[in-house]
Amino acid sequence: MAYQPPVRDYTFLLRDVLDIEKHANLPGFADASMDVVEQILDGAAAFTSEVLAPLNSVGDKQGCKWSPDNTVKTPDGFKAAYDQMVEAGWLGLSSDPAWGGQGLPRVLSLAYNEMSSSANMAFSMYPGLTHGASEAINYGASEELKQRYLPKMVAGTWTGTMNLTEPQCGTDLGMLRTKAVPQADGTYRITGQKIWISGGEHDLAENIVHLVLARIEGAPAGVKGISLFIVPKFLPKDDGTPGERNSLVCAGLEEKMGIHGNATCVMAYDDAKGWLVGEENAGLKIMFVMMNEARLGVGLQGVAQGEAAYQAAAAFAKDRIQGRSLTGPKNPDGPADPIIVHPDVRRMLLDSKAVIEGGRAFLFWTALHGDLAHSHPDEAVRQKAQDYMGLMTPVLKGYLTDKGFKACVDGMQVHGGSGFTEHFPASQYLRDCRIALIYEGTNGVQALDLVGRKLAANGGRAVMSFFAEIDGFLAENEGNAQLKPYLDGLAGVKAQLQEATFWLMQNGLSNPDNAGAASTDYMHLFGLTGLSYMWALMAKTAQAKIDGGDADPFYAGKLTTGRYFLERILPDAGAHLTKLKAGSDAIMSPPVESF
């Protein structure tokens, strides 16, 4: 069975759980009544499942082809699909209307992005990075640069990239060497080599806008001397159309385990013409606008690949007959039962389903805070929302890609031997998803960002605010007997996260290695807390629907999946707490030679 966008889950989240219509006073939300939202979701579902999904396997098998003339050919069908996407305006769903966007809430574009990524992750990275690059330009560039680039990028007729990594530096950008030489006309000449540049070259759009980190001659060493430049493939003419070819080329493509349909380029800049974005030596801050957007997007990819892998596994488990139920035949007229009768097969499916649905809610809830941070009139609301965005971004990226990958691994396992063959989609989902744990900062880097930066920011304001919100929810619902298992689970894991947070405060400052050693377990404990809160919110909403007489089995399904989460996933929280409280001795004491 081909990928089916989970539109029902989107409407549940947007209408029932998050109730986006109550924000109708905010810019963009006024135009996002639920009937409009449902139309958009249906249109997005049709486009992604009918146009993008059939190209997913084509992209995997053909890959991108580099030619010695430094051009790159994307897989068959990608160009036509890209044109359709541009034509329909999917790229600008939540972009600023000043640049041609539709200005709808970001939480809505999240739904589109998930569908697009489930249907075809490699394809979706081209518009995904374009959107991130346009956000960075919108945040940091001069009005003139915005005017020149943003309308093209929001429409998608030009794409964007982010150029950070060089062979000697990835995580540690202080070692970056690409240089920028100021010119008399105010532009710069950029020279250097960048690697792993997604969409660095392709045949989808008429121009490619590279955002490049480089060091202006004479700049301070380390991260304080890094500036950001726009370096377009074709220099825009005065009329805005692409003109002269800039002196930069794609020198080759990486061979990699997955996302074959996306061109991962080695980029060589040789005195290429570039324009400074923002101030000199202040490039990292602007690039981090793009990076943070990208990190949320990668967390979404984890959920998206997990969803697609889950759907394929569930369809296989309903179709494949093999063996009999442990409690007697369920398909007595057939030669065997479908394997979905087996508890261990269901365990794998529900492990995926519970994390995907909880993770999707966590992403949507956070993205709604992104909208509030952007446009809510009350400064206190904006600040809290901004705090949450900062705090949750590493959790969503790290935890949800770890769990999305697990869903892909389990999805293959449900298939048995068929899953290991390339005739079924399980292998591609697993291979594509694997990069999400690595790029835009490895999950270990996310965990360090969480414990080393995000927790401590503003005296711990963000996490305290999150704890207070959970306490408020628990108090508000105290005595609700139907919700009791969810409230107990949430109260328990919140207490564990709080204990871990205090442990970090006491032990991480005196010995930073304790914080480093605890970081990944802490991130997972945080993820479990976030999902427990989401499952409590969803259960409350579903229960209210049932109590109100709504017979849609969707709501009963939410309650059983939530129960599975409490019984079979949440118990990991205690193990994470025990592990992180063990400290760093056993980790740091072995000498390097012993590895």
Add this chain to the structure above:
Amino acid sequence: MAYQPPVRDYTFLLRDVLDIEKHANLPGFADASMDVVEQILDGAAAFTSEVLAPLNSVGDKQGCKWSPDNTVKTPDGFKAAYDQMVEAGWLGLSSDPAWGGQGLPRVLSLAYNEMSSSANMAFSMYPGLTHGASEAINYGASEELKQRYLPKMVAGTWTGTMNLTEPQCGTDLGMLRTKAVPQADGTYRITGQKIWISGGEHDLAENIVHLVLARIEGAPAGVKGISLFIVPKFLPKDDGTPGERNSLVCAGLEEKMGIHGNATCVMAYDDAKGWLVGEENAGLKIMFVMMNEARLGVGLQGVAQGEAAYQAAAAFAKDRIQGRSLTGPKNPDGPADPIIVHPDVRRMLLDSKAVIEGGRAFLFWTALHGDLAHSHPDEAVRQKAQDYMGLMTPVLKGYLTDKGFKACVDGMQVHGGSGFTEHFPASQYLRDCRIALIYEGTNGVQALDLVGRKLAANGGRAVMSFFAEIDGFLAENEGNAQLKPYLDGLAGVKAQLQEATFWLMQNGLSNPDNAGAASTDYMHLFGLTGLSYMWALMAKTAQAKIDGGDADPFYAGKLTTGRYFLERILPDAGAHLTKLKAGSDAIMSPPVESF
């Protein structure tokens, strides 16, 4: 850095922990004094690391090539390496001297098999399956068939395969359709299609001996009507050399995610000539001799791929400089520190190391019981050893491949973006290892075999005997202050496993779905118990060496890795127990349509 066989760990296990020399009274062991063992290990290390390892990536990139004349070409270099292996006699290390084997202890061939699999998993499957097939023939075939086939297979001049799976049946062999028609001369004509046949066709050896499950005309339906046949590619002439081509062909190869160097064949039998092995309708029992051997071998593949992935990751982490230690520069003269200074990188490496070394000990300990079961003069010892083999086989297969795969995933993660490219070996280790969780019975099938069959066999004699052995060890070492953390850890997890076992007895019989829902968590809890016992044994041995004045840092290293296991891996046991005691309601109640 290329793969380095862990010979030091083998000698520690064989000499110090298991003390194989004390079994010198048993057949084979007399010839296995530690100096002989060390010579063999060194030779095996040289062959596997110098001949097989360099071909690993070649095999991955080239794969096997099928031609329309139904021949299969293995990757460049495989044939020459295979000839070298046959020449050196590696295949027959522990085979019966009656058929040309060297008759050495099986525990020693385990070390060879691990090195071979780490160096080149796809290659190693050709001799691996040949060995399994020869064991099945040795167990079940007539003297005449043994005489005709075993000398060739033990030498490796002929290879072997196992043909179980058909398109409509894998796990559920009762649905098998391949038919066998008796002939007047006592042979059979075999017709049918088999899929996923590893090594079903290749250019490495002069003949291929297919062990084929088929249904004799008129046999009972289901698993009670399955017989086993030898169906050679070339019919042996009276002088024992390959003669006429049998009417069977490889109709194509599977495209798959990994093990590209191994030919995974679709086999078409069309009135092919076959010889019955053992009795009519009793083929499954004989095939299970091969299957059980193969399951242990697959558990070993998990450890082997994990070891290779770990080594590559550790080498990368020592070499790659990026960022600074959280506690100040450790490489102040360089532009950054090697990433092995970071606690989270060490966490991933130690997670792998602790499970691999513990898992290797568990495999060797079990394999030694295999030797005892085979040749110990005391029937009680043989029976206990046989019980352990049965009980531990699904645990070793399921738990160690799950954990070996995790080591491959973490190994890639340590590499960052480099790991996702095919320039580094991390991707191949991950892709190759993935099949180990699936073939020879998925890990879910192993878990069901454990809780449904092995636990209950003989009134639970095997598991009770294991508990008693652990209790004995704990009593014997009570009061040993140095060992206290290991003893406490072992006592705790043993109590948890016992509680889980009682829970299964109480709840699994009344509702088999409870057993099914608990099975994978139970298998992991069992694996953690086994590893806790192994770490206690290894710690005791290492501590005794240190106390005896041995300054080899290897022993201190064992103690810190063991401590890591206790602090950072063992806490998962509690989560497994909590999950499995939740029962099957949340798993079984969702209707099929809700997935």
